Amino acid sequence: MKSPRFPDTIKESSKPSNFCPGCGHSIILKNIGQLMADMKIEKKTVFAIDIGCSLLAWDFFDVDTFQTHHGRTTATALGMKRANPDAIILAYMGDGGGYAIGLQNLIHACYRNENITVILANNTMFSMTGGQMAPTTLPGEVTNTTPDGVFTADKPFYGPEMLAREAHEGAYIARAAVSNPGQAYSYMKNAIQNQIDGKGFSFVEILSYCPINWKTDAEGSAKFLEKMKKTFPLGEIKK
Amino acid sequence: MAQVKVKSVLMTGNQVVVKAALTVGAEMFSGYPITPTTEILSEWAKEAEKDKKLIFLQTEDEPAAGFVMVGGVSMGKKAWTATAGVGNVLMQDPLSMAEAMRMPTVTYVGQRGGPSTGTVVYSQQELNLTRMGGNGEGMRIVYAPSNLQELYDLTIKAFNSAWKYRFPAFILSDGYLAKSYGEVNLWPLKKSDIVPTESAFLNPKKQPNNIRNCFSQEPELYNHLLEDFADFASISEKVAEAEVIGDKNSHILVCAWGVVANSAKTAVDELERQGISVKLFRPITMRPFPVKELQKAAEGVTDILITESANGQFGRIVRETLYGLLEAEIHRLYKPAMGVMPEEIQSKIREVMR
């Protein structure tokens, strides 16, 4: 998103990364690394990740990292923050982890205005397990469990909008996309700053590529992301 | 504890547990209400209201409570939780992570009658679940108090063992004990007798720590497990505890645990008064199990009576421990989700003797 150079927060061993070529996770992670370096918070931060393709980042950064269970990153992360309010806790997960199995924990973290930052990669699928339907799957989208686009809901799940309804004064909620790097960088920065300022829950959903399960080439991925952007509007939803 | 000044107080089982946790330096509690351990939440909330250093969170469900606890432990807090029955089932998700990552957690379990939501007073049906957990090998330390005083003593031990050996620890109680009311000696603990905590993260003297519970190569996990098994085996003799009472030379051995062992004690005493000699084996740790102690107690015995408020969960451990060692006849008094009264044990023993 910002600089083409790899920040020092990323381990030498993480290049090349474990992610598939063209994966949105590597773009997001690289920029989280850049942010931690730019904000000089790498020594104060614990990075908590889910099970899903995000798990591949368990030793991606030269930063304390806790890989938890599928869907349980939010609860673990807020436990860390409550135990040590001076720490900066960054939780990272997929849309399955955040909106399916872990939604209960996510909503309640928002509702209680827990002072943590959650970054969620929305690629409309459960990617790690081979591309099954997620709550974010678009109407008629073909996935591993929606052959020919059957069994999809007639509208996808709007996570940030839903959270914004329960969010407190001071919470920060936004949606960005890997294809709009400057915006994604600044939303994530706002979210982390929100936590540093002690204002409470912050959340950024990032529309992300999964060329493997989308079965797309570079052009096809870009096209699909544009389609996602039409469904999921980008912007700051609560600040 | 003869030297220290003790404070005798009348209180309920749940209150005793909270006092013990505070004595041993617990700092953080997260939980979800369920009978019979709900008072742990309300008592801790009261304490946390008085002492702002104590952390309290009522979560949206048991997994959240457990993962909040593990998150707190990872940051160096002495965190714990309490649950029961179906809540204990849900709690196994975070506890399996604690087990995999060698996070020292403490979980107080007030067993309920099961399966499912069942009943809330008598039960010893969460023995398998608590000892062995879900998809793991039961790398856990489980204490089983049989009366109010032991609730205090063993809660303190559970915290210290968890942080000393870095395995999840449990106090496996039940609804009857949780709601009992009586006198307890709240003996104080020297600061040096409290095992300290350490944060896994943000340690300025150490390299960043990357921890995980998902492995890409089979041998990575296998080698991890072998290390854990070796550690567990090496602490087992130090941690395992049992009590044997009654006539050591008796040919009749009663095996019971928890509050049922308390009934059995009364039965053994009463029979002794009537001139009938019986001995009782009662494990204090359900895991690691006091294998040697049971094998010794069973030497030369002709009849064994196993009694429990479950349908043989404990009985299977006893029989496995003694397998091939003796030819004693096994008798059963199994009452799943029911209390076992001293009179019932006495008459069962009389029956055995006939």
Ligand SMILES: Cc1ncc(C[n+]2csc(CCOP(=O)(O)OP(=O)(O)O)c2C)c(N)n1
């Ligand atoms: C309790 C549990 N259920 C199911 C799984 C299997 N599983 C692993 S990853 C995953 C879905 C991941 O999808 P998502 O969270 O969207 O992340 P992505 O891989 O798309 O980045 C599932 C269902 C699991 N690990 N744990």
Ligand code: SF4
């Ligand atoms: S499967 Fe998809 S989300 Fe996972 S690493 Fe590959 S491209 Fe990325």
